[in-house]
Ligand code: PEP
């Protein structure tokens with residue numbers, strides 16, 4: 001950490017700062033002081049993560065405080081060069097092979113889930129998605145089947161022999177997700193910064209992998225901070241990029257592929273791209289999904305419905321038979337990128 005004093009702050013201020021650091025447990029021997037013509041810089045050697053940088057920034061004679069080491073260092077490739085691999089019940093390894101998640105936005109009935117999941121599985125999906133608890137903008141819209149939906153999901157998972165992912169919206173549903181053995185617990189975009197909820201998930205005794213979706217207004221720093229919160233309790237964290245809201249009214253969201261490339265280059269958690277919510281437009285889903293893999297993503301999550309025109313939720317962004325054409329292209333790009 002480097003503390004920069006205000007222009008022409010004199011020796012008195014430097015000594016005040018040294019006394020303050022000493023009170024906070026940083027001895028004089030750990031300080032490197034550079035006195036320039038205008039600015040004095042005080043460098044702290046070693047781990048300064050325990051210092052409250054806001055308190056130092058608030059000192060009247062301090063201009064700024066610069067952190068040198070990555071605040072998310074546990075997630076950084078500097079400390080953990082290889083991508084984290086998450087092994088699922090069917091042996092599929094997220095982070096080590098291409099992950100294709102397909103299935104309907106919402107579980108509407110057993111038949112609807114089974115038909116949609118089968119279509120996805122036949123096209124090459126290795127994980128099935130389906131929402132039992134749906135966070136809808138309008139509370140009068142279909143909210144999902146709740147526990148009944150989880151029952152159907154577990155039945156479909158058994159009959160197709162594939163693991164499943166579903167969104168958990170509230171800590172009070174943790175026992176249900178444990179009971180129905182949901183393989184991956186999705187934290188939706190709206191809950192990305194719900195710290196009390198993230199902490200509750202991090203404290204689950206026998207945790208399942210958690211897939212954290214980035215909120216449409218959530219910065220990269222906030223996203224990594226939320227991931228780290230989960231990671232400290234449960235290292236099986238998957239990140240999901242699903243786009244930003246922009247003034248553009250043609251697209252529901254705009255997929256942020258900068259984030260995908262940046263996170264993959266610098267951090268070790270696996271990243272899944274969701275081109276369905278990332279655009280909201282069925283025709284754009286395949287191209288955006290492929291672009292996500294090209295940007296370095298470990299996989300895709302795509303909404304697949306056997307009859308999108310009848311879908312109770314997100315039919316306009318759901319694929320049906322087109323999904324079959326997307327998967328081999330995704331595999332080809334992944335192979336070129338990762339050689340696997
Ligand atoms: C979903 O994936 O079902 C979903 C609701 O997405 P998001 O949280 O990204 O809006």
Ligand code: MN
Nearest residue numbers: 105303313314
């Ligand atoms: Mn949806």
